[in-house]
Amino acid sequence: MHFYAIGDIHGHFHLLTEAHERIAEDMARHGPAPIIHLGDLCDRGPDSAGVIEYLRLGIAEGEDWVVLKGNHDRLFTQFLNDPSWADPGLRAVYSWLHPALGGAATLASYGVHAPQDRPVVAVHADALAAVPQAHRDFLESRPTSHPIAEALCVHAGIRPGVALDAQVEQDLIWIRKEFLEDPTDHGALIIHGHTAIAEATHYGNRLNLDSSAAYGGPLSAAVIEGRHAWLLTETGRQPIPYAWDR
Known part of the structure; x- marks a missing residue:
């Protein structure tokens, strides 16, 4: 079984559609499969509204897409609910x-x-007058994790030592240090974004797909089979490097 995952989008609609085009080309060779979007649809980039509408409509029309909640997605909806709310x-x-x-x-x-x-x-x-209720409902209803095959897709990571089915939203959308510095196997390959790096990288127990689209970098789309992953490029699949092979 294979599936696809896309890193943090951050309002870059044109990068998202290009990523979907690369996935479509790969599907034409290898067959259809789910596409998991790792969250942070909004903020920093120029067209968050376009990103949200595109993904919302795709799911409504039956596309086999999963869109996870990122910390920026929660910040957006909570501002609309209560602009004085302080995210922990x-x-x-x-x-x-x-x-x-x-x-x-x-x-x-x-x-x-x-x-x-x-x-x-x-x-x-x-903002209340401008943002469609459908967009608010879509963002607020996003799941915070998605198990698939030998992997668990989340936005930020997991709390090491806590069962995968007992993880809490705060960690799934915000965690960094405790997760990033833990080298142990978590029982599933954790596929995540949230922490921006120069290029998609495999760490053995986790796969980081946030390749800094928010800061002018590319938007990574990957295909995963078992615990192996390939970056989708204009010339096809390229193995995602392991951190220790750089």
């Missing part, structure tokens, strides 16, 4: 509209004027 994954100095988070770019993609330069109350009111 963020330091107190940050809010979703802080330039480091990229929330303003998301609201701009919905036509909200100057989201970083006006009072939050006014921005929130405009």
Whole structure:
């Protein structure tokens, strides 16, 4: 069995459609299979609204796609629910509209004027009017993990030592250090994004597909068979390097 996974999109609609084109070419050779999107659909890039609508419509029309929830997706919906809400994954100095988070770019993609330069109350009111309820419902209903074949797909990672079926949302969408520094086998290959790196990399017990699309890097689309993975490129499948082979 094979399946596909796509890393953090961050509002880059054209990169997402290009990734889907590469997957379609691979499917033409190897057969159809599910596509797992690892979350962070929004923020930083220019067209978060387009990304969300494309994925929402695809699933509604019966595409075999799974879209996971990322921390940025939760930040977006929680801002709409309550702009004063503080995500426990963020330091107190940050809010979703802080330039480091990229929330303003998301609201701009919905036509909200100057989201970083006006009072939050006014921005929130405009956001409620601009963001379709269907988009809010779609983001809020996203799963935080998806087991498939010999893998578990999540956004950020898992809490080592905790059973895979007992993981909590906060870790699945935010964890870094404890997960990234743990070399032990987790019982499944953990496929994740969240922590931006230069290129998709296999660590043996995990596969990181966040190749920094949010910061001008490529959007990685991979095909996974068992615990082996290949990056989909314009010239076909290329083995994803193991960290120790670099």
